[in-house]
């Protein structure tokens with residue numbers, strides 16, 4: 001077993017968190033686009049504007065079940081000329097008649113309004129056998145309960161702009177305008193490698209002495225997948241230079257866009273990640289003034305392609321710290337925005353809110369700290385309130401339970417002492433507000449004065 005050359009700590013100067021984030025975002029390049037089926041586009045980012053080729057509705061369409069009428073016709077008894085049902089081509093309504101119409105049915109030419117069924121009354125059949133109806137309330141004017149052609153979407157309108165993230169509503173819009181194949185950015189391909197002699201597979205029933213289960217790999221595979229990435233699991237590399245070299249040979253051949261390693265990035269004799277990143281790529285930083293996550297290391301690689309003519313493959317690599325909390329916090333702060341940018345997001349940064357603390361929080365005198373917390377809305381009066389942050393408890397970077405139900409990272413300044421309860425701090429959102437307690441109050445829907 002080789003002990004390998006270790007990079008002296010002094011070789012890396014501390015960079016600030018904003019500096020680290022800017023460097024990473026600068027190096028993360030937007031991936032090219034590809035044509036995919038509509039359903040495979042979910043979660044991806046549009047690479048070209050999408051335009052409606054016809055108006056919606058494409059024909060004047062009824063908003064109600066009722067009778068298509070001429071708005072100039074008075075209330076009274078009418079013969080029902082025909083049925084204008086949804087899905088049928090529009091008919092022609094002669095003067096003096098009405099047509100039964102269903103919601104979404106085509107308003108016949110000659111008609112310009114719909115009287116809803118509640119304002120009508122069926123009459124006995126005409127001698128001809130035709131249906132008759134009493135229109136009890138004439139239409140107020142043309143266009144009553146009619147969706148005009150193009151009132152939802154105009155022909156030629158850009159319905160979705162390049163850069164839009166495709167969630168359920170956007171997929172519905174694409175289907176509406178017949179965009180069954182969609183130009184989207186390629187999802188980044190992320191490879192994940194754990195390092196450490198102490199690590200065994202999560203399925204290991206009973207732990208041998210000195211061993212722990214590998215939490216980071218499963219966690220980061222999940223985190224990358226949640227970010228919409230394609231993932232490859234490169235397993236666990238032992239703490240030898242040879243094992244790490246061998247793992248990198250496999251990884252380099254796989255041509256992932258982003259490599260996440262965990263562990264082996266600090267100052268120990270068996271921390272081989274920084275040295276291999278230096279040998280194989282360009283290390284941009286190797287020490288960040290942050291807690292947790294100090295040894296976070298970032299490099300870019302230009303990998304030889306299969307053929308000598310092809311352009312080299314570009315890979316970003318993140319040497320994430322081995323402590324599970326440090327790994328997932330640094331993932332959120334640096335890897336996630338990079339993955340988003342590569343996938344085409346135009347605004348890849350985490351969102352920041354301001355929250356009030358509920359308990360005193362210890363500060364770190366050397367590093368700014370990302371304190372894991374659950375943020376939720378606290379009502380202080382009728383409708384008033386503010387966001388409050390509840391600490392997830394002990395913040396040691398080995399304690400993954402401190403990430404449980406955490407939807408925010410409180411940005412605590414580097415300072416001596418304790419931040420008193422009730423302080424307002426900034427917080428980066430890393431989850432939605434689903435972890436909020438179920439509301440005790442009632443919705444405000446009916447409590448607006450004068451409505």
Ligand SMILES: Nc1nc2c(c(=O)[nH]1)N[C@H]1C(S)=C(S)[C@@H](COP(=O)(O)OP(=O)(O)OC[C@H]3O[C@@H](n4cnc5c(N)ncnc54)[C@H](O)[C@@H]3O)O[C@H]1N2
Nearest residue numbers: 194196214215216217263264265266267294321322323326
């Ligand atoms: N002399 C110094 N020692 C340390 C420093 C330092 O500045 N000087 N920094 C500390 C900080 S801060 C951190 S964070 C850790 C990071 O260390 P490494 O990234 O080298 O990680 P390891 O030493 O391999 O592991 C740390 C810790 O995490 C556990 N671990 C590792 N991988 C996994 C995994 N896949 N799943 C679950 N747990 C894992 C490992 O067993 C260790 O307990 O370094 C400090 N040391």
Ligand code: MOO
Nearest residue numbers: 292293294326397
């Ligand atoms: O920076 Mo380490 O991530 O304190 O635990």
